[in-house]
Amino acid sequence: MRLTVTPENLLEWIALKINLVPLPLLHAQLFPIIGKAVLEAADKGVFEAIHRGRQTVDAIAAECQLHPKALQELLSLLVVLGYLRYQENAYTLTRTSRRWVLQDDQESVFGMMRFNNRVVWPWLEQLGNYLQTGEGIQYHDHLTSEQWLHYQNAMLAATGTEAKEFGRKARVPKQATHMLDIGGAHGQHSVALCRRLPNLQAVILDLPPAIEKAAPLLAQAGMGDRVRHQPGNALTDDFGESTYDIVLMSSLAHHFSDEQNRAVAQKVAQALKPGGVYIINEFIRPEVGGKSDGVGTNLVGSSMDLFYGLTSTAGNYTVREIQQWQREAGLKPLKVKTYLSIPGRAMVIAQK
Known part of the structure; x- marks a missing residue:
């Protein structure tokens, strides 16, 4: 399995083919934001709120106690990532979200998402020290x-x-x-x-x-x-x-x-x-x-x-x-x- 950058049109395909796109910039700038955004959405209860029928920005923000503007930016990213759908000013869950991220679903990975957000994310700050010393966290x-x-x-x-x-x-x-x-x-x-x-x-x-x-x-x-x-x-x-x-x-x-x-x-x-x-x-x-x-x-x-x-x-x-x-x-x-x-x-x- 690999994470890939997929072109959406011919010009983007050509740019990737001739090595015009700085892929390391995508890894360094976009992937950390994407990972943290998905973790925070799960941990803050965004998916659960939508599942319970809170489908507008204001309704989701009120239930999750989040800032509407910041939440709007998060929701827009979740739409692009395929976790949510947006239509007529309302957000709904996709098949991916309904199966994998709801807290009480038997097959949900929610427990891992919360653990990674609350416990693992700070560990990643120690990666530089590990690379220099070989000493892990234990x-x-x-x-x-x-x-x-x-x-x-x-x-x-x-x-x-x-x-x-x-x-x-x-x-x-x-x-x-x-x-x-x-x-x-x-x-x-x-x-x-x-x-x-x-x-x-x-x-x-x-x-x-x-x-x-x-x-x-x-x-x-x-x-x-x-x-x-x-x-x-x-x-x-x-x-x-x-x-x-x-x-x-x-x-x-x-x-x-x-x-x-x-x-x-x-x-x-x-x-x-x-x-x-x-x-x-x-x-x-x-x-x-x-x-x-x-x-x-x-x-x-x-x-x-x-x-x-x-x-x-x-x-x-x-x-x-x-x-x-x-x-x-x-x-x-x-x-x-x-x-x-x-x-x-x-x-x-x-x-x-």
Whole structure:
């Protein structure tokens, strides 16, 4: 997936073709404004207000307590971006907005938008220091109670669509009964597999602050004791021996160094039953030079690699690197499964 500048007429096409348009200026000037505008619109309740029938500038401004002139400028941009329609002095939501940004919609990414606006945006100011020193933020060590709540809601929002696809596509033993979900927090991936496999039960190993805020989110899935939390730390805890048919580590490898991921893989291999699988579910860093790895070179993998480096000092890994951890632990890599809904993301699976 790539962000592209699309010409709207022949002259603009020619200007792009002959390199007359300063694309870096668009990246530097427009993209930050666009990103922040969408985040603020969600966080300030603009989409919700329109959804509830407040469709004129004055009505939206009154409900959201915003300045009418400033709001008018924001709404005009949201129309251009395809979030809103404007007709006869009234704004309405497009299909994109109705599906993805309303707070209470099951598939909404609103939680991620609020987290990015309130918590992540200030982190980006540290990117220059990270590039000079290599020292990331290590945000798990500094989140407040309120930020942990925003974080867990963001993770839930980020996996709403992915978890369904994971539940359908993940290659797992059909008769699996026991699963370990390392760092699974809200547990949506475990829930998806438990709904697919009627005899499966899952244990979610996660940090106590994560569990505190994620437990109510997991409870909404109504899985009872089939999916439960267990406080712990993947880097220090023992996983047992020949205990699990499935071990999943989703969106956690990017927080660990190469050495730490190798150590976790060794513990996972010991904890798996014969025929069991270890699934590392991650954004994939593209191979240098664009060499095919089954996932592809794309904007998502590259940008998330830089983001995770900044925020947790590790970063993404290539498929080749992940499979090397699995091979060294005595596991056999299987076919990589990619996502249709989340480009640049994949399940890297290995079997004991």
